[in-house]
Amino acid sequence: xxxxxxxxxxxxxxxxxxxxxxxxxxxxxxxxxxxxxxxxxxxxxxxxxxxxxxxxxxxxxxxxxxxxxxxxxxxxxxxxxxxxxxxxxxxxxxxxxxxxxxxxxxxxxxxxxxxxxxxxxxxxxxxxxxxxxxxxxxxxxxxxxxxxxxxxxxxxxxxxxxxxxxxxxxxxxxxxxxxxxxxxxxxxxxxxxxxxxxxxxxxxxxxxxxxxxxxxxxxxxxxxxxxxxxxxxxxxxxxxxxxxxxxxxxxxxxxxxxxxxxxxxxxxxxxxxxxxxxxxxxxxxxxxxxxxxxxxxxxxxxxxxxxxxxxxxxxxxxxxxxxxxxxxxxxxxxxxxxxxxxxxxxxxxxxxxxxxxxxxxxx
Amino acid sequence: xxxxxxxxxxxxxxxxxxxxxxxxxxxxxxxxxxxxxxxxxxxxxxxxxxxxxxxxxxxxxxxxxxxxxxxxxxxxxxxxxxxxxxxxxxxxxxxxxxxxxxxxxxxxxxxxxxxxxxxxxxxxxxxxxxxxxxxxxxxxxxxxxxxxxxxxxxxxxxxxxxxxxxxxxxxxxxxxxxxxxxxxxxxxxxxxxxxxxxxxxxxxxxxxxxxxxxxxxxxxxxxxxxxxxxxxxxxxxxxxxxxxxxxxxxxxxxxxxxxxxxxxxxxxxxxxxxxxxxxxxxxxxxxxxxxxxxxxxxxxxxxxxxxxxxxxxxxxxxxxxxxxxxxxxxxxxxxxxxxxxxxxxxxxxxxxxxxxxxxxxxx
Numbered sequence: 001x002x003x004x005x006x007x008x009x010x011x012x013x014x015x016x017x018x019x020x021x022x023x024x025x026x027x028x029x030x031x032x033x034x035x036x037x038x039x040x041x042x043x044x045x046x047x048x049x050x051x052x053x054x055x056x057x058x059x060x061x062x063x064x065x066x067x068x069x070x071x072x073x074x075x076x077x078x079x080x081x082x083x084x085x086x087x088x089x090x091x092x093x094x095x096x097x098x099x100x101x102x103x104x105x106x107x108x109x110x111x112x113x114x115x116x117x118x119x120x121x122x123x124x125x126x127x128x129x130x131x132x133x134x135x136x137x138x139x140x141x142x143x144x145x146x147x148x149x150x151x152x153x154x155x156x157x158x159x160x161x162x163x164x165x166x167x168x169x170x171x172x173x174x175x176x177x178x179x180x181x182x183x184x185x186x187x188x189x190x191x192x193x194x195x196x197x198x199x200x201x202x203x204x205x206x207x208x209x210x211x212x213x214x215x216x217x218x219x220x221x222x223x224x225x226x227x228x229x230x231x232x233x234x235x236x237x238x239x240x241x242x243x244x245x246x247x248x249x250x251x252x253x254x255x256x257x258x259x260x261x262x263x264x265x266x267x268x269x270x271x272x273x274x275x276x277x278x279x280x281x282x283x284x285x286x287x288x289x290x291x292x293x294x295x296x297x298x299x300x301x302x303x304x305x306x307x308x309x310x311x312x313x314x315x316x317x318x319x320x321x322x323x324x325x326x327x328x329x330x331x332x333x334x335x336x337x338x339x340x341x342x343x344x345x346x347x348x349x350x351x352x353x354x355x356x357x358x359x360x361x362x363x
Numbered sequence: 364x365x366x367x368x369x370x371x372x373x374x375x376x377x378x379x380x381x382x383x384x385x386x387x388x389x390x391x392x393x394x395x396x397x398x399x400x401x402x403x404x405x406x407x408x409x410x411x412x413x414x415x416x417x418x419x420x421x422x423x424x425x426x427x428x429x430x431x432x433x434x435x436x437x438x439x440x441x442x443x444x445x446x447x448x449x450x451x452x453x454x455x456x457x458x459x460x461x462x463x464x465x466x467x468x469x470x471x472x473x474x475x476x477x478x479x480x481x482x483x484x485x486x487x488x489x490x491x492x493x494x495x496x497x498x499x500x501x502x503x504x505x506x507x508x509x510x511x512x513x514x515x516x517x518x519x520x521x522x523x524x525x526x527x528x529x530x531x532x533x534x535x536x537x538x539x540x541x542x543x544x545x546x547x548x549x550x551x552x553x554x555x556x557x558x559x560x561x562x563x564x565x566x567x568x569x570x571x572x573x574x575x576x577x578x579x580x581x582x583x584x585x586x587x588x589x590x591x592x593x594x595x596x597x598x599x600x601x602x603x604x605x606x607x608x609x610x611x612x613x614x615x616x617x618x619x620x621x622x623x624x625x626x627x628x629x630x631x632x633x634x635x636x637x638x639x640x641x642x643x644x645x646x647x648x649x650x651x652x653x654x655x656x657x658x659x660x661x662x663x664x665x666x667x668x669x670x671x672x673x674x675x676x677x678x679x680x681x682x683x684x685x686x687x688x689x690x691x692x693x694x695x696x697x698x699x700x701x702x703x704x705x706x707x708x709x710x711x712x713x714x715x716x717x718x719x720x721x722x723x724x725x726x
Contacts, residue, residue, distance in 0.1 A: 023653050157611035158590075160523055160604070164620055165649075214604070215575055215721055216596045227521075229594070229602065233579045239592065241523070241577070241604050248520035248620040250648050250657075253627070257527055257611040264616070266627055266643065270650060272660045280629065285613050286528075287633060290386050292671055294613075297635045308655055358578055 007326070010318040011037035011076045013069045013099070015090065017050040018081040020104060024131065025054050027310035028079070033318040036060050040069035066090060070097040077102060077321050081131070083182040084189060088113040095120035100127040100321045100330075102314070106189035106345060107338045114342050118335045127324055129317045129334040130341075132197055134269050136316055137309035139277040140201075142301065146263060147202060147256065152283040154259030156238060159202050161195040162253045163269060164227075164245035172246065178224050186224035187246045188345055194252070194269050195242035196344045199232060200337065202256045202263075207340055208232035208240070212358045213351035218247060230348045233358075260284050262298070271305065278302045370689070373681040374400035374439045376432045376462070378453065380413040381444040383467060387494065388417050390673035391442070396681040399423050403432035429453060433460040440465060440684050444494070446545040447552060451476040458483035463490040463684045463693075465677070469552035469708060470701045477705050481698045490693040492680045493701045495560055497632050499679055500672035502640040503564075505664065509626060510565060510619060515646040517622030519601060522565050524558040525616045526632060527590075527608035535609065541587050549587035550609045551708055557615070557632050558605035559707045562595060563700065565619045565626075570703055571595035571603070575721045576714035581610060593711045596721075623647050625661070634668065641665045 012028045012035065014021055028034045036056050041047035044064030051062055063069040070078070070093060077100035082090060087108050094101050101121060107130050108114035121128040134140060147153050167175065176182040177190045185192075200207075210233040217228035227245035252270070256263040264280040271277035282298035307315075320331045347359045375391045375398065377384055391397045399419050404410035407427030414425055426432040433441070433456060440463035445453060450471050457464050464484060470493050471477035484491040497503060510516050530538065539545040540553045548555075563570075573596040580591035590608035615633070619626040627643040634640035645661035670678075683694045710722045 020654075023655065026653065154612070158525075158527065158606055158608065160525065160606065160616075162521075162523065162618060162620070164521065166622060210578065212578055212719075214594045214602065215573065216594075216600060216602055218600055227600070227602075229604065231577045231579075231592070237579060237581055237590070237610075239577065239579055239590075239606070241592065241606065243521055243523065243602070243604065245521065245620075247622075249517070249623055249625045249645065251618065251620050251625045251645070253523075253618055255525060255614065255616055257525070257608075257614050259529055259610075260612055262612045262614045264629055266645075266661065267657065270654060270657065272657045274656045282612065282614070282629075290389065291383075291633060292386065292673070293637045294630065294633065294635045298629065310655070356575075 007322045009033050009035045010321045011035055011074055012079055013038040013040065013072065013075040014079045015040050015066050015069060016080065016082045017041050017046055021079065021081045022054055023310055024079055024081070024314070025056070027308065027314045030311045031314040031318060033322060034314050037075055038063060038069050038072060040066050070094060070099065075099055076325070080104065083176045084109055085182050085184065088116050091117040092120040095124040095126050098124055098126060100324065102129050102131060102317050104131045105193045106185055107342055109184050110346050111339060111343045114339055118339060121330070121335065125324065125330065127317065127320045127330040128338070130338045131313070132194070133309045133313050135197065135201060136312035137271065137277060138305050138312065139271065139279060139303040142303050143263060143279055146261065146281055147258070151260070153261035156202055156256060156258050158238070158257045159199055159240040160253070160255045161198045161240070161242040162251055163191040163194045164243065164248040165191070165250040166248055167246040172226070178220055178226065178246070180222045180224050184224060185345060185349065186226060187244050188225045188228055188348060191244035191246070192228065192242065192345060192348070193341060195244050197341050198254050198268060199240040199242060200340055203234070203238065205337055205340060206234065207343070207361050209235050210358045210360055211344060211347040211351060213348050213356050215356050217352050228348065228352065230351065232344070271309070274308065275305060276302050277305050370685045372396050372398045373684045374398055374437055375442055376401040376403065376435065376438040377442045378403050378429050378432060379443065379445045380404050380409055384442065384444045385417055386673055387442055387444070387677070388419070390671065390677045393674045394677040394681060396685060397677050400438055401426055401432050401435055403429050433457060433462065438462055439688070440680070443467065446539045447472055448545050448547065451479050454480040455483040458487040458489050461487055461489060463687065465492050465494060465680050467494045468556045469548055470705055472547050473709050474702060474706045477702055481702060484693070484698065488687065488693065490680065490683045490687055491701070492697040494676070495557070496672045496676050497557070498560065498564060499675035500634065500640060501668050501675065502634065502642060502666040505666050506626060506642055509624065509644055510621070514623065516624035519565055519619060519621050521601070521620045522562055522603040523616070523618045524561045524603070524605040525614055526554040526557045527606065527611045528554070528613040529611055530609040535589070541583055541589065541609070543585045543587050547587060548708060548712065549589060550607050551588045551591055551711060554607035554609070555591065555605065555708060555711070556704060558607050560704050561617050561631060562603040562605060563703055566597070566601065568700055568703060569597065570706070570724050572598050573721045573723055574707060574710040574714060576711050576719050578719050580715050591711065591715065593714065595707070634672070637671065638668060639665050640668050
């Protein structure tokens with residue numbers, strides 16, 4: 001333990017000044033085992049403004065090119081929030097430069113691209129993790145305890161997940177997430193990523209056997225998905241459905257139904273409040289004698305979350321990077337989970353393209 | 364108004380001593396405009412025991428045959444909780460005997476059967492209503508206000524509804540709802556009825572254009588559905604999904620997502636508590652500047668429900684019966700809604716039987 005406390009913090013370089021990088025750079029500052037060492041943009045002015053606006057430490061370096069940052073020997077790890085179409089190119093360079101990689105989701109335009117990224121990380125011995133924050137929330141561990149409890153929850157049977165938000169006219173016209181050459185998976189890659197991850201999470205990351213897109217997805221003129229859904233099926237009869245959209249009000253629901261219990265929450269990606277997060281547990285609830293009310297009533301469990309989920313993510317990633325620096329192998333769990341998520345997105349897209357036919361998942 | 368207060372209460376006869384009849388007979392007792400006049404079972408002993416166990420008034424008549432009750436000129440209205448396969452036979456006799464009809468759901472084994480019932484009611488000038496209680500809850504009217512609010516909710520875009528409960532070994536072997544010759548629609552007709560009704564309700568009872576069953580329904584050995592789901596599609600891109608099951612923990616969710624708001628509740632069929640019922644309203648919620656929490660947080664609206672929903676149902680039905688006795692025509696809204704619900708159930712079943720193909724709804 002003494003050795004661990006002596007490990008210096010992991011030095012992060014940030015490549016690209018996307019909106020989401022504001023939150024993650026704050027998280028890097030707040031994590032006890034990480035520091036911001038540099039930021040790069042194709043425009044040095046933009047990088048400089050970003051560093052100022054986000055109160056980067058004065059010693060943080062400002063680069064006018066991604067390459068320059070990647071050549072900096074002081075950088076341990078890179079946070080990469082670039083548009084998805086640029087992931088494979090830059091992620092491979094990051095890995096080749098022996099930098100560990102924390103990358104925004106969706107991780108790639110398709111699984112083949114992601115495999116190139118994962119291979120580069122593996123060959124260069126660097127840690128990979130995607131930027132799905134909610135799985136690092138303390139609440140998520142508490143929800144996992146419930147789902148794993150054979151007495152309170154039993155076996156998972158069905159699940160529904162939903163993430164939608166109403167993009168305004170500007171978003172629907174100009175955001176990178178509606179552009180085929182930038183984030184070509186649209187709402188499926190952005191909002192759907194979270195739904196699919198939540199379904200995998202609840203299923204202990206067991207891939208479904210079959211995926212079927214729901215009829216009636218909404219595409220924009222360029223063919224990018226603005227709204228869609230799918231059902232996922234496992235051999236033992238387990239079922240999951242999800243719905244993701246840029247066209248309807250902000251909603252982020254999980255309902256996971258087991259043989260003995262049900263989990264509900266309405267803020268699984270971004271918790272309602274900063275300092276606490278809740279979920280609803282229904283365990284073997286039934287009705288009173290005349291079936292006019294429930295016995296017992298489902299209960300709300302609240303978890304104190306002094307450390308924001310994005311800080312938990314950076315802390316965990318940095319811990320793993322520290323382990324690698326101390327001689328451990330990179331943790332393979334994270335790229336495996338990213339790949340499974342991407343694989344399901346690909347399959348949903350294929351099912352849409354083929355006319356909503358069931359597609360078997362080959363893992 | 365003076366005339367109305369002088370209208371004598373509607374006299375109910377109950378045909379069949381199903382469990383659900385306990386709750387409805389209590390509701391008839393509690394409704395200000397209804398009284399229990401008689402109960403009939405094929406066994407007079409069973410009818411007598413039922414009357415005693417449910418504290419029927421001493422003047423309530425006990426009949427050992429359905430026909431005898433239906434010949435009683437004092438009876439205005441009949442509550443019919445028989446197995447679905449018997450509905451068409453007895454409902455037609457009820458109507459021919461000029462009794463108004465409050466009937467349990469599902470209303471029939473299929474729409475053709477229901478059309479026979481509806482026609483008999485129409486030809487005999489009697490009021491029809493099905494026994495879906497939750498639509499009469501005071502909360503439901505409050506939720507309707509929210510869904511109708513173009514500023515707070517906007518236009519409905521997507522909806523998910525779920526009703527499941529875990530039938531025990533005895534239920535799954537012996538309950539009438541798993542028997543092909545009694546309630547042949549199984550979980551679809553029982554639990555799915557509520558999901559479909561909630562979807563129609565949220566869509567102002569506009570039928571979808573297309574219905575597609577989800578893959579992977581679970582059937583028992585006799586071919587009765589124990590678990591299934593479907594997606595429903597409207598021409599303007601609106602989407603609804605539902606899941607119903609006898610095989611997973613008690614869950615009854617509605618999520619209705621509009622362009623500006625979202626409605627959530629977890630007890631739409633049977634409210635958690637007797638005296639109050641709640642729902643969650645999210646209207647134009649979004650995130651704080653750094654996207655770490657919501658602004659504002661969705662709010663819970665609680666409605667005081669001193670009158671149980673089943674009493675509201677009996678009261679409304681009796682009010683309509685009173686109107687008919689005073690010369691009005693029967694309210695056609697209720698059989699129309701029942702028919703639409705049944706039509707969608709039929710269509711889901713057909714989609715399952717045809718291999719999960721989309722089926723167009725012909726209204």
